[in-house]
Amino acid sequence: VKCVLFNEEYMNCTWGSRETLKANYSLYYWYRNTSNKVECKHYWQDQDIRVGCHFNQDEIIQFQPFHVLLKASMGGSTLEISKRMELQDLVKPDAPVNLTIHNMSNNQLQLTWATTYPKAKCLEHAVKYKSNKDTDWMEISVNGDVFSLPSVDYKKFYTFYVRSKVNKYCGRTQLWSEWSAPVVWGSNSTSKGRSWGCIHWFWIQTVLISIASCLILLALVILLVRMERVWVILMPRIPNPSKNFDELFITHNGNFQEWAGVPKDVVESFKPNYSENICYVSELPPKDSYEPLWESSNPPPSVMPSASPAPGEHSPYKNSY
Amino acid sequence: MSASMLSYILFSCLLLSVQAEHYCGGREIIRYTKRLLVDSSLSCPCRQTAGSSCSCLPIPEPGHELPCFVEGTKHMLKTNMSSKLVLERLYQTFQVQLDRNLCESLPRGDQCQYKTKGTVSEFLNTILTTYQAMNK
Numbered sequence A: 001v002k003c004v005l006f007n008e009e010y011m012n013c014t015w016g017s018r019e020t021l022k023a024n025y026s027l028y029y030w031y032r033n034t035s036n037k038v039e040c041k042h043y044w045q046d047q048d049i050r051v052g053c054h055f056n057q058d059e060i061i062q063f064q065p066f067h068v069l070l071k072a073s074m075g076g077s078t079l080e081i082s083k084r085m086e087l088q089d090l091v092k093p094d095a096p097v098n099l100t101i102h103n104m105s106n107n108q109l110q111l112t113w114a115t116t117y118p119k120a121k122c123l124e125h126a127v128k129y130k131s132n133k134d135t136d137w138m139e140i141s142v143n144g145d146v147f148s149l150p151s152v153d154y155k156k157f158y159t160f161y162v163r164s165k166v167n168k169y170c171g172r173t174q175l176w177s178e179w180s181a182p183v184v185w186g187s188n189s190t191s192k193g194r195s196w197g198c199i200h201w202f203w204i205q206t207v208l209i210s211i212a213s214c215l216i217l218l219a220l221v222i223l224l225v226r227m228e229r230v231w232v233i234l235m236p237r238i239p240n241p242s243k244n245f246d247e248l249f250i251t252h253n254g255n256f257q258e259w260a261g262v263p264k265d266v267v268e269s270f271k272p273n274y275s276e277n278i279c280y281v282s283e284l285p286p287k288d289s290y291e292p293l294w295e296s297s298n299p300p301p302s303v304m305p306s307a308s309p310a311p312g313e314h315s316p317y318k319n320s321y
Numbered sequence B: 001m002s003a004s005m006l007s008y009i010l011f012s013c014l015l016l017s018v019q020a021e022h023y024c025g026g027r028e029i030i031r032y033t034k035r036l037l038v039d040s041s042l043s044c045p046c047r048q049t050a051g052s053s054c055s056c057l058p059i060p061e062p063g064h065e066l067p068c069f070v071e072g073t074k075h076m077l078k079t080n081m082s083s084k085l086v087l088e089r090l091y092q093t094f095q096v097q098l099d100r101n102l103c104e105s106l107p108r109g110d111q112c113q114y115k116t117k118g119t120v121s122e123f124l125n126t127i128l129t130t131y132q133a134m135n136k
Helices: A191-226 A228-234 A241-251 A256-260 A264-269 B003-021 B026-038 B065-077 B084-100 B120-135
Strands: A002-006 A010-014 A024-031 A042-046 A049-055 A065-074 A077-086 A097-104 A108-114 A123-131 A138-142 A146-149 A158-166 A183-185 B057-060 B114-118
Touching (some): A024 A049, A108 A158, A241 A256, B057 B065
Antiparallel strands (some): A065 A077, A097 A108, A108 A146, A158 A183
């Protein structure tokens, strides 16, 4: 016979199922201080087979030895099973409720909860949590009804569960309650969705920034080319003076004076109005040692006045001889 | 010393004495008892012949817990046990509670009355259950 006291509100004792034994069961119980055995008033039935007994709160007394006697009769024979129990050691509290997360300073989270168990001071708790980046759950024992998690990561997504058990100061039970409903903190997306979103957003950022940079650069280049004033400042032209002299060579046939705009009378004034022959002069040696200064077989140069300039040649030096 | 100071001192003493009457030391006794239960070296305090069960500690009747706890822990102290310090502490606590009537939740019977005797484990579990009931 197995009995569980649920949140100290009611108790269920069970002794099997329809498949295990097909017999007529009767359960009797009594406490240490009573002498009369009392039969179960509310049986659990599984298709006409009694498989358990339900006890109301007023039928439950803790810290007194609880005796049960189960009678199984089948085909005229009766089998009796008796058991002694301490009901304070069979308490299973209800799961904690109203889990709430508070944001504290210094990246700290504080988890609080409430319980429907009538004696909250008799409970110890366990908190189970993990983030979306963790693989295993962390389970921490807590004596009060507050749990602090220091240094949380705001980029992570945390899930918390809490369960309760009667502590050693109020009983010797090993029965934990069911885990509470979860409470979450962090981003409101699933772990897979969140990681896919991060990658997606990364690529969008990269591509957008690259395209924007290229467009801006292209616009600047176009502006630069269109605005010659800016282009000339950045890329000054190599001076080519040939254009300046095109008129001299093409229009004036190389006549510098004419291109320069020198007046004609000035040009005429520079023309010589006399002619002058070229006179070659050589030095004769002294009389005493009149010897040809040259020793070579070459004939001495003749001392003669130079010939007159060729006709047609404008020379200021006319042949005066 | 002024009259107001004297009245203050008297009132504090009265308050402390009232609180002391309710001091049962339940948590401390539960911790010590659980430590003893875990200690597997606890031997039988009875002089039993070979083959007989070691059941010589009183399992008290309701209302006579304290005298039986005193008697039982005293009996255990007579044997050589590794947890003698814890046992000594338990025995002293029970003795003080009995002598000074410090715990109103426990009925103050003068003598230990019991129907059966039990083993060390049964005796310690009785202590545990008694003080857990007071805590709850």
